[in-house]
Amino acid sequence: MIKLNFGNFLPLSTVDWYGRAVCVVFFRGCPIRCSYCHNFTLFKSEQLIGVDVVEDKISQALKFISGVVFTGGEPCAQPEALTSLCEFARNLDLATGLETNGFYPDVLASLVENNIVDRVFLDVKAPLSDPASYGRIIEGNGVDTSLRVKRSLEVADGIVEVRSTLFRSFADRDFVWRIAKDISSVDSVFVLNQGDPDHAWREKIRLEKPFSRDEMMELARVALDFVDDVRIRTREKGEERVS
Numbered sequence: 001m002i003k004l005n006f007g008n009f010l011p012l013s014t015v016d017w018y019g020r021a022v023c024v025v026f027f028r029g030c031p032i033r034c035s036y037c038h039n040f041t042l043f044k045s046e047q048l049i050g051v052d053v054v055e056d057k058i059s060q061a062l063k064f065i066s067g068v069v070f071t072g073g074e075p076c077a078q079p080e081a082l083t084s085l086c087e088f089a090r091n092l093d094l095a096t097g098l099e100t101n102g103f104y105p106d107v108l109a110s111l112v113e114n115n116i117v118d119r120v121f122l123d124v125k126a127p128l129s130d131p132a133s134y135g136r137i138i139e140g141n142g143v144d145t146s147l148r149v150k151r152s153l154e155v156a157d158g159i160v161e162v163r164s165t166l167f168r169s170f171a172d173r174d175f176v177w178r179i180a181k182d183i184s185s186v187d188s189v190f191v192l193n194q195g196d197p198d199h200a201w202r203e204k205i206r207l208e209k210p211f212s213r214d215e216m217m218e219l220a221r222v223a224l225d226f227v228d229d230v231r232i233r234t235r236e237k238g239e240e241r242v243s
């Protein structure tokens with residue numbers, strides 16, 4: 001039996017995949033460390049279970065959902081369990097979505113080639129052409145990670161929704177503009193998430209004042225120079241298309 005380092009299971013969500021009711025499977029463990037991570041309790045510890053336990057949970061949620069989203073932590077860090085669960089969901093005629101930090105482009109490529117993932121929600125945390133700023137957010141090697149994310153972006157061309165989370169300490173119009181430029185080579189939706197300091201890993205982020213909805217809209221408009229479909233997600237108004 002394939003084992004999964006399991007984080008959590010949410011039987012029903014309407015916010016993880018816009019326009020769909022899905023269940024959400026959280027994988028435990030992540031190879032990088034973002035200062036604003038909300039799921040930092042899933043960084044390291046271990047809770048091994050058989051994938052059949054998660055399969056049962058998905059089956060029980062079946063009548064309420066049309067898809068499954070895999071998130072974490074980083075699901076691609078456990079390719080065997082992820083592949084098996086994507087295949088399981090597909091056999092139930094459920095759409096499969098993957099939230100990933102893009103650190104494992106080869107795993108992503110395998111899922112895409114085998115046609116078992118329908119939508120990739122890819123975190124692009126900083127301009128991909130600026131490894132130093134990437135490194136500041138993930139508190140690690142920005143060169144290696146930004147190159148991996150770039151490859152993941154190319155692999156997911158056409159089925160990708162790029163997501164960037166904005167905090168005052170590092171994001172401004174130029175930051176957003178450069179991310180939009182760096183992702184413009186692929187066919188993608190670009191979603192800017194309003195960073196929520198309250199549950200961040202690092203105290204310096206927890207002390208920040210979040211951007212308002214109007215500030216988010218202002219920041220997002222610059223992305224229209226490169227991407228047609230730009231959206232913001234805020235606590236005040238949910239998801240809105242930017243025009």
Ligand code: SF4
Nearest residue numbers: 030032034037073101
């Ligand atoms: S990639 Fe995601 S799970 Fe990993 S540290 Fe960053 S925000 Fe947290």
